[in-house]
Amino acid sequence: MEAFLHQVLSGLATGGIYAIVALALVMIYQATHLVNFAQGEMAMFSTYLAWTMIDAGVPYWPAFAATVALSFVLGIAIERIVIRPVEKAPVLAVVIVFIGLLVILNSVAGWIYTYTIKSFPSPFPTHRILGGYVSAHELGVMAVTMGVLVLLFVFFRFTPLGLAMRAAAQNPVSSRLVGIRVGWMLALGWGLAAAVGAVAGMMVAPIVFLDPNMMAGILLYGFAAALLGGIDNPAGAVFGGFVVGVLENLAGAYLVGTELKLTVALVLIVGVLVMRPSGLFGRVLVTRV
Amino acid sequence: MTPILEARGLTAGYGPSPVLHSLDFAVPAGGVTTILGANGAGKTTTLRAVSGLIRATGEVRLAGERIDRLAAEDVARRGVAHVPDGRGTFVALSVEENLRLGAYTRRDPGGVARDMERVYGLFPVLAERRRQQAGTLSGGEQQMLAISRALMLRPSLLLLDEPSFGLAPLIVREIFRIMRTVNESEGVAILLVEQNASLALGLASRAYLLETGRVVVAGSAAELGANDAIRRSYLGY
Numbered sequence: 001m002e003a004f005l006h007q008v009l010s011g012l013a014t015g016g017i018y019a020i021v022a023l024a025l026v027m028i029y030q031a032t033h034l035v036n037f038a039q040g041e042m043a044m045f046s047t048y049l050a051w052t053m054i055d056a057g058v059p060y061w062p063a064f065a066a067t068v069a070l071s072f073v074l075g076i077a078i079e080r081i082v083i084r085p086v087e088k089a090p091v092l093a094v095v096i097v098f099i100g101l102l103v104i105l106n107s108v109a110g111w112i113y114t115y116t117i118k119s120f121p122s123p124f125p126t127h128r129i130l131g132g133y134v135s136a137h138e139l140g141v142m143a144v145t146m147g148v149l150v151l152l153f154v155f156f157r158f159t160p161l162g163l164a165m166r167a168a169a170q171n172p173v174s175s176r177l178v179g180i181r182v183g184w185m186l187a188l189g190w191g192l193a194a195a196v197g198a199v200a201g202m203m204v205a206p207i208v209f210l211d212p213n214m215m216a217g218i219l220l221y222g223f224a225a226a227l228l229g230g231i232d233n234p235a236g237a238v239f240g241g242f243v244v245g246v247l248e249n250l251a252g253a254y255l256v257g258t259e260l261k262l263t264v265a266l267v268l269i270v271g272v273l274v275m276r277p278s279g280l281f282g283r284v285l286v287t288r289v
Numbered sequence: 290m291t292p293i294l295e296a297r298g299l300t301a302g303y304g305p306s307p308v309l310h311s312l313d314f315a316v317p318a319g320g321v322t323t324i325l326g327a328n329g330a331g332k333t334t335t336l337r338a339v340s341g342l343i344r345a346t347g348e349v350r351l352a353g354e355r356i357d358r359l360a361a362e363d364v365a366r367r368g369v370a371h372v373p374d375g376r377g378t379f380v381a382l383s384v385e386e387n388l389r390l391g392a393y394t395r396r397d398p399g400g401v402a403r404d405m406e407r408v409y410g411l412f413p414v415l416a417e418r419r420r421q422q423a424g425t426l427s428g429g430e431q432q433m434l435a436i437s438r439a440l441m442l443r444p445s446l447l448l449l450d451e452p453s454f455g456l457a458p459l460i461v462r463e464i465f466r467i468m469r470t471v472n473e474s475e476g477v478a479i480l481l482v483e484q485n486a487s488l489a490l491g492l493a494s495r496a497y498l499l500e501t502g503r504v505v506v507a508g509s510a511a512e513l514g515a516n517d518a519i520r521r522s523y524l525g526y
């Protein structure tokens with residue numbers, strides 16, 4: 001029972017990370033109706049930026065903040081420079097661009113930092129607390145996740161800019177007619193997704209260690225989470241993230257073993273796509289206009 | 290007095306061959322102009338060309354200043370509020386959020402709050418439904434919301450695309466009555482595009498008849514109302 005509880009709690013901690021990745025995917029999906037396959041590599045790259053700063057002696061939290069800010073700017077730059085030119089291109093062309101971005105970020109990271117695995121510090125102590133059920137890092141991750149989720153919620157729900165971003169994703173033409181600069185809202189969406197992804201990368205790196213391929217599995221779990229909750233539904237994606245985190249841990253412990261845990265994500269992805277493509281809470285997309 | 294809107298040689302379309310062929314028309318300051326025409330005549334295209342949603346050649350002047358090279362978001366920022374065909378509702382957002390978006394470019398929170406109450410006064414049904422998802426409103430309510438959203442911009446010119454489309458006569462009369470109030474008491478000029486000629490001519494002072502992208506008759510609303518061809522084809526008496 002204790003072991004079970006521990007699996008659930010640490011599942012919730014990694015689930016928070018999946019929730020953040022899923023949210024980043026949803027943000028870009030809502031605006032473009034496409035899944036950003038490069039989301040994971042963007043987060044990985046951000047994490048290397050943080051590592052560089054920390055390695056150079058910058059204290060953890062200032063490095064964290066600087067990484068988030070830098071990732072935000074990089075996300076905007078990627079949208080302006082790489083995505084904007086293919087805005088009106090066929091879906092497949094854009095997907096190829098996403099994959100190209102993935103490969104480029106991965107290779108550049110490998111070229112700069114090599115493919116040797118690096119350890120990445122956690123800002124939280126590693127000892128177990130709460131009677132051993134959960135490590136301080138896991139608890140810290142949960143707190144950071146919650147902080148990010150609350151901030152995003154407040155931003156999108158209560159600020160004029162957040163409202164404008166939702167409007168631009170939903171109805172670009174009407175948005176232009178009320179004076180919203182839709183192109184910039186998209187860029188801002190990429191910036192936010194990159195910033196949020198950076199947080200996920202920095203939170204997961206102490207667990208999976210830092211290497212250019214560290215986000216491959218995480219992205220898959222995040223994608224499964226987003227699909228499960230409904231890829232157009234931010235709240236659903238967050239819920240999906242926690243569910244996937246717990247399922248993954250339980251399946252790893254009791255069903256398939258840790259080596260085959262990733263199959264849980266694949267099974268979920270295929271299962272959702274076959275049985276309920278709109279996810280648990282998603283709207284059914286009847287037409288693509 | 291300079292007209293609030295003046296188009297000269299307006300030519301626009303969606304591909305290589307234009308839909309509109311060198312249109313000339315104007316909306317007097319504080320006045321109401323209507324453009325009539327059958328399905329496919331180019332009414333919607335005309336409004337899109339004015340508001341910058343599609344590229345056009347020719348000149349469009351707003352209170353004397355060229356706006357024909359501006360992007361739609363900049364035309365809106367100059368005070369032109371376009372209520373598009375199909376109403377352009379943000380269906381997943383609440384009624385109130387739709388209205389707040391209408392005032393997105395304004396930087397006077399106090400004025401925005403007052404205008405919000407003002408449009409709720411004009412359309413009390415929207416006040417009752419302010420927290421409701423806009424997509425769940427009836428067609429008539431969505432048209433009221435679309436007009437209200439446009440008014441939240443505090444426009445100097447309102448572009449209305451067939452506000453009567455698909456609505457019951459009673460609702461249509463109500464909406465036109467409020468359009469008249471807005472025009473008369475606040476001096477908001479209106480460019481109204483309609484198939485319902487008798488309604489439109491009742492509100493407008495100037496009128497144009499569009500056929501396959503060309504202005505074929507232009508004059509005062511009274512003149513067009515008395516024109517035999519128009520009476521036969523568009524007024525049905």
Ligand SMILES: Nc1ncnc2c1ncn2[C@@H]1O[C@H](COP(=O)(O)OP(=O)(O)OP(=O)(O)O)[C@@H](O)[C@H]1O
Pocket residue numbers: 303304308326327328329330331332333334335374484
């Ligand atoms: N998005 C578009 N792409 C290509 N052609 C279009 C588009 N919208 C309209 N057209 C064409 O332009 C012409 C004028 O259309 P428009 O919508 O302006 O007519 P309308 O007078 O508004 O008609 P209705 O009364 O049916 O709304 C039509 O021949 C139409 O097929």
Ligand SMILES: [Mg+2]
Pocket residue numbers: 332333334374450451
């Ligand atoms: Mg039309």
